Amino acid sequence: MVALGFVVTEFNASVTDEMEGAARDAAAERGADVADVLRVPGVYDSPLAADRLARRDGVDAVVVVGAIVTGDTAHDRVIGDATAQALTDVSLDRDTPVTFGVSGPGQSGAEARERVGKGAEAVNAAVDMVEVLA
């Protein structure tokens, strides 16, 4: 059975709670175990938590769940770009799949609600990657 670590972000929690629920459903459908969950304040804070999970014995892949919404500045893009790169680095450094269940940037809160399936997509990608690399 594939063991997943989840990093779930609390910023925009009304959206990320739903994303986590869909991600858990997807894990159950794929027969994967959610072995560990770390909750962090926001997407920007997720790489260190992902790194910790990727180091843990028994975690085959890490799924990051979050939603970045647009404010008045380019802050959302800074968060998205920096985090995507950092999570890629964690995956390559730890030789462990780290999948990106993060919606945005460039979306409103309402648009984020239309994308709550991103967490489930990331679970499917994580299980696929573990199987491909086995």
Ligand SMILES: Nc1c(NC[C@H](O)[C@H](O)[C@H](O)CO)[nH]c(=O)[nH]c1=O
């Ligand atoms: N604006 C969003 C954030 N901002 C918070 C950062 O992710 C981070 O927690 C803070 O800068 C402290 O390090 N986070 C999201 O997940 N989504 C956003 O839209």
Ligand SMILES: CC(=O)[C@@H](O)COP(=O)(O)O
């Ligand atoms: C992207 C956000 O939701 C927020 O943290 C930043 O908003 P702003 O660009 O208005 O500072």
